[in-house]
Structure formats: C-alpha cells, structure tokens
Amino acid sequence: MIICGAGPAVHADQLVAEAHKRQWDVHVITTPVGRDFVDVEVLEKMTGHPVRSDYHRPGHAGGRSLPEAAAIVVAPATYNTINKWALGVSDNYALGILAEALALGTPIAVLPFMNAALSAHPAYLRNVELLRGEGVCVLQGDGHGPEPHPPGAGGQLLPSFPWGLALDAVETAH
Template sequence: MTPAGARTLYVIACGSPASRHVGRLVTLAQQRAWTVCVVVTPDGRKFVDVPGLAALTGHPVRADYKNPGDPDVLPAADAVIVAPATSNTINKWAAGITDTLALGLVVEAQGKGLPIVTLPFTNTALARHPAFQASVARLRDWGVRVLLGDDVLPLQPPGAGEQILDRIPWQLTLDALDDELATG
C-alpha cells in the first residue's frame, strides 16, 4: 500500500551488469521520500536480486505484462527513471516499441507527460552506431532527460563495462529528476 500523498517512482532496469546495483538507486530514491517500484526487462531479470528488491521496495518486481482482468499490483507512477538503459532499450523506446512491460510503461509514461530520466549504460562501439545516436537525439527532443557523456560516465570499450560498475552515478538520475520536477 502506498501512503496517501506519496510520490511513486518507477525504476526500469535493463539487461546489463549494472542492474546488479540498481538497489543503490532504490535506496537513494527512498531517502528522497519516493515510493519505488522496480520493473525489469526480461534480460534485466537475469541481473537483479528479485526477492531483495521486492523486500526493499515492498512491491513485487515486475517483468511481464499482467493477464487480462488481473488487478494492477503497483501504484501509478509519478515519474520514471530508466537506469541502466541498454542501447537495445533506447532504440526500441525511441521507435515506440512496447514488446516488454518495461518498454510499454516507459512509452506510456512519455505519452502521459511524466518526467523521465534515463542513464544509458553501453559501450563505445554501440554508442557510435547511428541508430543509437539518432534514438538519443529523438528522446532528448521529446523532453526525456538522457544522461550520457563523459561528464556523466565515460563509455568503455566493449567488454570493459564491468570495470566501472562502482562508478555509476545513480544520484545524478535523481538530481536530474529533481530538476525536471522543479522546472516541469
């Protein structure tokens, strides 16, 4: 049950080794008075501690669409953070593809005008692909705060991302969300 007046943040985690640490983002968000719900992509589920995150948030960790007629088990989102976001998720999102619950929720949140922040976690080769660059530009044009660049987290060569997992700036996603809420 979400307390009356509480703000609900959906954290969307993708299939990335960085998702192993998404609990850090959840804890930081809770310290800022957010009620947090975690939704993962199907591949994201491979990386997260589902029971641990459910215990931390008090909500089930969702990865799949519910069955028709089943009740919603999560409170409605007031804001969304997609972190870590893979290049696959960024590209599908920018194309409006909703083939997973995570993508469906983020595309719908964008259509509702909710504040959305994303922190891509990809490598230098994938980030150089024209589709990824166009997708990032499209999301930014649509008002999504995309935290990408050397000032956020330097991209690594393919296969080297594990080396920077402890440097992921989870707090920057929340700072950017606070900024979006203040200016929105």
Template sequence: MTRTLYLFSSAAPPVFDIARVVEDAQADGWDVCLGLTPTAARWLDKSLDGLAALTGHPVRWDYKLPGEPDVWPKADAILLAPATFNTVNQWALGITDKFVVGVVAEGIGKQIPIAVMPCVNTAYAVHPQFERSVETLREAGVTVLYGEGGFMPNQPGQGHKAAYPWRTALDAVRDLPHVG
C-alpha cells in the same frame, strides 16, 4: 506526500547495484516501484523476493493480463537506468514488446517526467541508430543523461559497474519538471 518513482533497469552490469539505488531513492523520499527487462530479471532472479520486500511492491518485468488490477501506484516520475543499446533503440522506435519499454513509451504521451541514463560502450555508441534514438527521446521531452554531465561510454569490456553515475541519475529525476 509520498512521490512514486518507477525505477526501470536493463541488463547491464550496474543493475547489480539496484538494491543500493532503491535505498538511495527511498532516502530521497521516493516510494520506489522496480521494473526490469526480462534479461535483467533473469540476472537478478535470486534477489527478486528481497527487492520486492525492500520496495514494498512486486518487481515487474512483464505486462499484466487484461482485466488484472494494477499492483503499483501511479508514477510521479520514471528513471530508466541502466538503459542498454537495445532498450534505448526499442523505446525510440516504439517497439514495446518489453514491459519497461511499453511503460516509458506510454509515459511520454501521459506526460510523466522521465529521465534515462544509457549504459553502452563506444562500439555501440558509434552505431548511427543510437544517436538518432537519443535525439528522438530528447525531442519527445525525455531527459537523456548521456554525454557530458551524464553517462560517458567506455571501451568494450572496460566498464566498471561502480563507476556508473547513479547519483547523477537520481538527482536528475528529482529535478525533472513537475516533480516536487
């Protein structure tokens, strides 16, 4: 039985490796549906058709209109990575104007297993709302891959997309409760 992974990404440099991550997730046995924040979709604009062909599903970054059919199968798990400062805070605060944030916010209530790996620098990480948001998501049952064993913030301007721990994120989503 094929499991469906909603792979959601924000506009942070590791998003440029998303095709490889989709392939790795597929090699792990996932049917991948790719969702992006609007800015991430703009960054990957020239790759969207190829990403849709790679996943076999349309890449989404906006809500469907009322009455339109859902073009994706139901999710067995969700991985939101990279998750920017803005995305993490919007999610924790319930601000769902972005498609991916709305789906993960609702995913908590639907009890879909969810993992998130932030991608923030140390200047953002010290903002008091960020730590509150991380704790809010953890308290809601989300696996937050931040700190030891997950993403460690770098100094502003010192991040390298190749250093982003994608394999850690994919392993974590595989190991989520209720994901077989």
C-alpha cells in the same frame, strides 16, 4: 525504476536505497533480460512492492498493479531498450510503460550503460536525440553524464555507476 540487462543492474539496490533517502516510493520494473541481473527478493523487500517484468492477464486480481508514476528512472539503460523505445516498439512490459509515460509527459531520466562502439552507432545517436527532443533526460556524454566505456571495460565501472545522477535529473524536472 526500470532496470535493463546490463552490468550495473546487479547493484540496483543502490538506486532504491538512494531513492528512499530522498523519500521516494519505489516500484521496480525490469526488462525480461534485466530480471536475470537483479536479486528480485532483495528489491521486493526493500520496496515493499513486487518486481514486475510482465503484463498481468486481463481480470487478474488487483488490476493495474502500479500507481501512476510521478517520475521514472531507466537505469542501467541498454542500447536495445533505448532504440526500441525511441522507435515506438512495445514488445515487453517495461517498454509499454515507457511508451505510455512518454505520451503522458512523465519526467524520465535515462542513465545508459554501454560501450563506446554501440553508443556511436548512427541509429542510437538519432534515437537519443529523438528522445531528448521529447523531453527525456538522457544522461550520457557531452556533459550530460558519464561517457561510454571502451568495449570490454564495463566490468571495471560497475562499482562507480552514478545512480544518483538519474534521481537528480528527475527531481529537477519534477
């Protein structure tokens, strides 16, 4: 599970709980900003694994601390993370994991949370199509998932963020 810095991230425990109901072993990675949105202690207690948001120093005890992922959910996914990932930018741990997973063919579902103005930006639209062309399931609009919200209205949608859609998508692809 990769969590970005968007409003629904404060309820990321809901995705972990739903994944556990489906018998998934969940490891949480956050973007640097996403870490500020989550309760790290709660997520670590729920998963039994550390929440990662940074690379380990070479030679760090335990080496690569994450097993190879069977599937990845990116939720809530932000405009910034989606655009950087599509362009091949790997300037943080979460983006590095996503770059590798794309190349490895790992099933990935992305559940964006952004306003309609950002989601209509031409670069974003191109990048979503690029990721979809690579097999990533981007769950937004056009029957793929929830529609973007009007600018300034995102807070009203936090309780109804459809976490389960992303799990459904990776289970179907898996």
